[in-house]
Amino acid sequence: MRKAVVPLLAAAGLIFMTAPIIIARARYESTMGLVQKIFYFHMPPAMLMLLSAIFCGIVSAIFLVRRRPFYDWMAFAAAELTVLYGAMAMVTGPLWARKAWGVWWVWDARLTMSLLMWMVFVSYLLLRRYGGPGSETLAAGLALFGMATAPFVYLSVNIWRTIHPLTSVVPTLPVDFAFALWYSFAGFLLLYIALMMLRMTIERQRTLLDHLYLESEE
Amino acid sequence: MKRICLAALLLMNTVAFAQPGQSEFKPVTEIPASEQLPSAPLVIAAYAFVWLAFVFYAWTMWRKLGKVEQELRTLSAQIVNKRP
Numbered sequence: 001m002r003k004a005v006v007p008l009l010a011a012a013g014l015i016f017m018t019a020p021i022i023i024a025r026a027r028y029e030s031t032m033g034l035v036q037k038i039f040y041f042h043m044p045p046a047m048l049m050l051l052s053a054i055f056c057g058i059v060s061a062i063f064l065v066r067r068r069p070f071y072d073w074m075a076f077a078a079a080e081l082t083v084l085y086g087a088m089a090m091v092t093g094p095l096w097a098r099k100a101w102g103v104w105w106v107w108d109a110r111l112t113m114s115l116l117m118w119m120v121f122v123s124y125l126l127l128r129r130y131g132g133p134g135s136e137t138l139a140a141g142l143a144l145f146g147m148a149t150a151p152f153v154y155l156s157v158n159i160w161r162t163i164h165p166l167t168s169v170v171p172t173l174p175v176d177f178a179f180a181l182w183y184s185f186a187g188f189l190l191l192y193i194a195l196m197m198l199r200m201t202i203e204r205q206r207t208l209l210d211h212l213y214l215e216s217e218e
Numbered sequence: 219m220k221r222i223c224l225a226a227l228l229l230m231n232t233v234a235f236a237q238p239g240q241s242e243f244k245p246v247t248e249i250p251a252s253e254q255l256p257s258a259p260l261v262i263a264a265y266a267f268v269w270l271a272f273v274f275y276a277w278t279m280w281r282k283l284g285k286v287e288q289e290l291r292t293l294s295a296q297i298v299n300k301r302p
Contacts, residue, residue: 009276041265084271087271088267091267095264099255195279199279202286205287209290212294216297
């Protein structure tokens with residue numbers, strides 16, 4: 001698994017190095033101007049945070065049924081990446097909002113629900129870190145709650161009146177904006193896969209280490 | 219008595235030099251360029267944060283992996299040496 005991580009990281013690194021050039025060449029948005037270019041580094045981590053939360057919930061559910069450690073490693077890695085990508089979305093968002101809306105933060109439905117979902121996954125990691133033996137089962141239950149919030153986060157802008165752009169913005173993007181966005185998204189996705197494989201490798205090695213410690217004690 | 223006179227003098231002074239309160243807000247269509255927040259530092263800060271977050275996370279992962287693998291090698295060697 002480790003061998004596959006290096007090419008993935010290299011490909012993602014290449015995309016990340018070339019993405020600023022493509023983003024710089026993309027046209028300016030009419031009302032927001034330069035600050036709208038944060039969008040290319042805000043929307044991909046935000047979307048991957050949602051997908052990662054759903055993925056974490058699904059593999060946690062499988063873990064609760066089958067009890068195979070492989071699914072637990074996967075859920076743990078997905079939860080950690082949900083927090084990482086969520087932090088990116090929640091830092092880049094206010095930087096964009098400061099100029100576009102005039103404020104760093106608004107307690108509207110999208111932003112508040114995103115923060116709540118992010119906090120659920122932070123609590124997942126805290127539970128895994130300090131919960132002791134058996135915490136993986138409790139954490140899997142928590143991941144299900146985290147997953148349940150994801151559709152509400154996505155649809156919140158369409159259901160409630162918010163200052164945040166609607167979900168219809170991305171499907172209707174002009175080609176100039178769309179190319180830069182999906183190019184950037186590819187980089188974030190490749191990095192997500194590479195980091196997940198790396199995280200799972202660490203968990204697998206740790207499990208092996210625990211077995212070896214038990215064997216050495218016997 | 220002196221204190222009362224001094225306090226009264228200070229109070230009169232405050233009232234005499236106080237700025238009149240703003241009675242209304244006047245809207246303008248465009249604010250002057252000197253009042254506008256520049257975009258470039260915000261864009262650079264956003265990109266820099268994402269880059270730094272990735273580099274920091276990947277670095278911590280490689281470090282953790284290195285530590286676990288080192289521990290695995292040491293323990294495996296100990297187990298092999300213990301076997302008769």
